[in-house]
Amino acid sequence: xxxxxxxxxxxxxxxxxxxxxxxxxxxxxxxxxxxxxxxxxxxxxxxxxxxxxxxxxxxxxxxxxxxxxxxxxxxxxxxxxxxxxxxxxxxxxxxxxxxxxxxxxxxxxxxxxxxxxxxxxxxxxxxxxxxxxxxxxxxxxxxxxxxxxxxxxxxxxxxxxxxxxxxxxxxxxxxxxxxxxxxxxxxxxxxxxxxxxxxxxxxxxxxxxxxxxxxxxxxxxxxxxxxxxxxxxxxxxxxxxxxxxxxxxxxxxxxxxxxxxxxxxxxxxxxxxxxxxxxxxxxxxxxxxxxxxxxxxxxxxxxxxxxxxxxxxxxxxxxxxxxxxxxxxxxxxxxxxxxxxxxxxxxxxxxxxxxxxxxxxxxxxxxxxxxxxxxxxx
Amino acid sequence: xxxxxxxxxxxxxxxxxxxxxxxxxxxxxxxxxxxxxxxxxxxxxxxxxxxxxxxxxxxxxxxxxxxxxxxxxxxxxxxxxxxxxxxxxxxxxxxxxxxxxxxxxxxxxxxxxxxxxxxxxxxxxxxxxxxxxxxxxxxxxxxxxxxxxxxxxxxxxxxxxxxxxxxxxxxxxxxxxxxxxxxxxxxxxxxxxxxxxxxxxxxxxxxxxxxxxxxxxxxxxxxxxxxxxxxxxxxxxxxxxxxxxxxxxxxxxxxxxxxxxxxxxxxxxxxxxxxxxxxxxxxxxxxxxxxxxxxxxxxxxxxx
Numbered sequence: 001x002x003x004x005x006x007x008x009x010x011x012x013x014x015x016x017x018x019x020x021x022x023x024x025x026x027x028x029x030x031x032x033x034x035x036x037x038x039x040x041x042x043x044x045x046x047x048x049x050x051x052x053x054x055x056x057x058x059x060x061x062x063x064x065x066x067x068x069x070x071x072x073x074x075x076x077x078x079x080x081x082x083x084x085x086x087x088x089x090x091x092x093x094x095x096x097x098x099x100x101x102x103x104x105x106x107x108x109x110x111x112x113x114x115x116x117x118x119x120x121x122x123x124x125x126x127x128x129x130x131x132x133x134x135x136x137x138x139x140x141x142x143x144x145x146x147x148x149x150x151x152x153x154x155x156x157x158x159x160x161x162x163x164x165x166x167x168x169x170x171x172x173x174x175x176x177x178x179x180x181x182x183x184x185x186x187x188x189x190x191x192x193x194x195x196x197x198x199x200x201x202x203x204x205x206x207x208x209x210x211x212x213x214x215x216x217x218x219x220x221x222x223x224x225x226x227x228x229x230x231x232x233x234x235x236x237x238x239x240x241x242x243x244x245x246x247x248x249x250x251x252x253x254x255x256x257x258x259x260x261x262x263x264x265x266x267x268x269x270x271x272x273x274x275x276x277x278x279x280x281x282x283x284x285x286x287x288x289x290x291x292x293x294x295x296x297x298x299x300x301x302x303x304x305x306x307x308x309x310x311x312x313x314x315x316x317x318x319x320x321x322x323x324x325x326x327x328x329x330x331x332x333x334x335x336x337x338x339x340x341x342x343x344x345x346x347x348x349x350x351x352x353x354x355x356x357x358x359x360x361x362x363x364x365x366x367x368x369x370x371x372x373x374x375x376x377x378x
Numbered sequence: 379x380x381x382x383x384x385x386x387x388x389x390x391x392x393x394x395x396x397x398x399x400x401x402x403x404x405x406x407x408x409x410x411x412x413x414x415x416x417x418x419x420x421x422x423x424x425x426x427x428x429x430x431x432x433x434x435x436x437x438x439x440x441x442x443x444x445x446x447x448x449x450x451x452x453x454x455x456x457x458x459x460x461x462x463x464x465x466x467x468x469x470x471x472x473x474x475x476x477x478x479x480x481x482x483x484x485x486x487x488x489x490x491x492x493x494x495x496x497x498x499x500x501x502x503x504x505x506x507x508x509x510x511x512x513x514x515x516x517x518x519x520x521x522x523x524x525x526x527x528x529x530x531x532x533x534x535x536x537x538x539x540x541x542x543x544x545x546x547x548x549x550x551x552x553x554x555x556x557x558x559x560x561x562x563x564x565x566x567x568x569x570x571x572x573x574x575x576x577x578x579x580x581x582x583x584x585x586x587x588x589x590x591x592x593x594x595x596x597x598x599x600x601x602x603x604x605x606x607x608x609x610x611x612x613x614x615x616x617x618x619x620x621x622x623x624x625x626x627x628x629x630x631x632x633x634x635x636x637x638x639x640x641x642x643x644x645x646x647x648x649x650x651x652x653x654x655x656x657x658x659x660x661x662x663x664x665x666x667x668x669x670x671x672x673x674x675x676x677x678x679x680x681x682x
Contacts, residue, residue, distance in 0.1 A: 008481030012467065012474075019469045210465035214524070217429045217459040218482045219451045375433065 005220050009228025013202060017232050027198060031190040031240045035247055038186050039179050046132040047073055052096035054081040059107035061148075065118070066100070068144050074136045087121060097123045098133055110148060179252045184336030185309030187244050188329040189300070191237045191267070192274045196299040197292065198233040199278025204291040207282070230275040237271050238264075245340075257343025266335045269353055273328040273360040274299070280367040283374070302327035309333060331355045379406040382532060382563055383428065388437035390423050397423040399586040400437070405532075405565055406579075410558055413567040414574040414674070415583035421567035422462060424583075425536050428565065429459045441532070455483065458525030458533040462540065464517050468510035472501055472520055475509055476527055483528035495523040499553060515546025522553065526562075533557070535566040539573065551576060571670040582674055589677045598668050604642050605672055608649070609634045609662040616658045624648055629675050636672055
């Protein structure tokens, strides 16, 4: 290893990067763009569910129930319905996502200690939202039950108590905000794309332009070349990460709870494993076009679908779970969530660091084997 | 003279194509050695093996008495290579390109050497221009300057003047003769036989084989025959006539034909007679000294 030569390569590569305004603009603006898209547009929080009510009971009790729903920020009361056929209209025309039908014997049953039934018709087209609506409704019904029971019992002069009371508290993300959940994954995704695409393109460019020949006849070794080549892009990716963390704080109020130093070093290891994918791609592709397509496909898709960024890995079939290991983002997300949201130390994620290193070693070995085979047939 | 490069029974094939078939040659220190031949003769393959860019299939290559495969990096530090394709960084300036090659060769204090090279190649006025914006000839001179920054003992030039205009070509050759004065050994490939004449020694290559190897003069003298150049009407007819009916070897060069004969006094009348019979009018004829081109075509035909 000669660091002078590595420095020479890195210096030249920085010049390329700074002179290619278009590429530089894309590499800097693209993360900002993604952050805005994911931060604002993709929102899994379900609030302001539109409801319509068909109240056939018209009692003070039924009104009380309705108020208990529309009083929260989860539900917005859109209006009342007065006959059966309107239920269909309201749902068809998407005027409401949920229709509540209160039967005419509702209050009578409640006071006679007979279980009263309330019908909820939920628009099930968006399954995800429907499940959340159902949960909210259940919760509302549970609360209402408790209040009414207490009221009825006290009317008989009995002090009631409920044997079991659940009080769920969500740690690390008490508001269950999806932006908070998404930000670490977003950092992982952006870094992997920037790193894989730029490293592979910059290596293949030398092949395509023939400049690699001059480097090959120089005393420079391949490790020196690769290290020099990835340095500027790793630096750029770290800049991107910093920008996202600052923007995450300003726009979404997400603070890094853990150590910045740990964050920095784990990001460095992650970028090393991402760069290894870039190197692998540069070995198997001969033109920048091929490299670009492969790099985007291999970095973007797995980091969105298989990394646990959006879809939890635990709920995937085992065979798909095996495939999730093709992206180092999977491991990095665990680390990021641990540092940013939970503020814990290395003891919580040292395994992931080892996985990332293993990942890089495997990919680089594979790239090296293919390269040797190619050289032999050349 | 001492051999600085020694090639023994070198072979290399790509799949089914035998690019280089059993080549042996030596290059002496301080000479300009030319590998000459048409496209596909195996010139580029040979020069790339010499630089350690390709692995030979069999045979050995020794440079400075060291094996190119075993001591690749050590040898590469003392050689320069100029590839056929322009291979510098288009977005870097002349100065920056040279600086980069100085850095990767570990040359410290390259500034003075760079000024010398820029002076030598007359690129100094353009030193801050980016390489992309240079003319073909200037690009080639810059590439040469880059390959010389670390003071190599040998430089390998792969078709350095292909696609360069005639004026720049002459310029380039002047620079090369300057290098020879500095005791740098030059190995170059060229498809142009007029360039080959300027080399100290040449290896004529065809289909992966060396068909002749010597100084240009000795190669020409080795042909113990005479050549007459004839300018005449109906040139195609004359060509076929001489080849098929009299049985001499004929080479066509545009508006004239060269005939290889044993003796002008004895053989010319035969040609004259035959052409007259077919009403071909001879406008002019003269005995010429054979050029490398004549020899090359002759040797290729002889080899079949």
